[in-house]
Amino acid sequence: MGVIDELLSNNRAFAASVPRQHLDVRPRRRLAIVTCMDSRLNVFAALGLGEGEAHVLRNAGGVITDDVIRSLAVSQRRLGTREVMLIHHTDCGMQTLTDDGFRAELQQATGVAPAFAIESFTDLDADVRQSIRRVRRSAFLLHRDLIRGFVYDVDTHRLREIQVDPEQREPASGSLGAGLGGASDGARPTRDD
Ligand SMILES: [Zn+2]
Numbered sequence: 001m002g003v004i005d006e007l008l009s010n011n012r013a014f015a016a017s018v019p020r021q022h023l024d025v026r027p028r029r030r031l032a033i034v035t036c037m038d039s040r041l042n043v044f045a046a047l048g049l050g051e052g053e054a055h056v057l058r059n060a061g062g063v064i065t066d067d068v069i070r071s072l073a074v075s076q077r078r079l080g081t082r083e084v085m086l087i088h089h090t091d092c093g094m095q096t097l098t099d100d101g102f103r104a105e106l107q108q109a110t111g112v113a114p115a116f117a118i119e120s121f122t123d124l125d126a127d128v129r130q131s132i133r134r135v136r137r138s139a140f141l142l143h144r145d146l147i148r149g150f151v152y153d154v155d156t157h158r159l160r161e162i163q164v165d166p167e168q169r170e171p172a173s174g175s176l177g178a179g180l181g182g183a184s185d186g187a188r189p190t191r192d193d
Helices: 003-017 043-047 066-077 099-110 124-137
Strands: 031-036 054-059 083-089 147-152 159-162
Touching: 031 043, 031 066, 054 066, 066 124, 083 124, 124 147, 124 159
Parallel strands: 031 054, 031 083, 083 147
Antiparallel strands: 147 159
């Protein structure tokens, strides 16, 4: 039995064990969380969240990409969320590669340079700060100041908050800047913000 068959079996047992319910599509805590796809971070358990309480947006690294901004725009403008919680974590897979190396690997394997930025990082704290700045700069969002960033320790399960100067006002813009999603001409995306 493949792993997905196993999960289907788990789902039948789960659905039979909990009562039928319908929750509001709008998250009750008016919160969106952006974090990594890492398999060790159980967001709901680690934060004491339940179903219907928060949006959880995940990708490799918990990076603020154009697609994350798209989701946050829908989350805030249609589904009523206000606060944004960013969570990076220790021992992240994105620390095991470099932008140049992974880009070259993809290009060698396929003959095509990816249009997307790789978004690897070495300094967790610096990347959390950059992510906060990207959210603050996006004019597509309604609530750009109610944002806090953290690093989750995958061994101790503790969160550590990353401080960013609250007085540092960011100019709003409609785009994340060069390199995120717009490099269809093969130009190499950069991440100089
Ligand atoms: Zn990660």
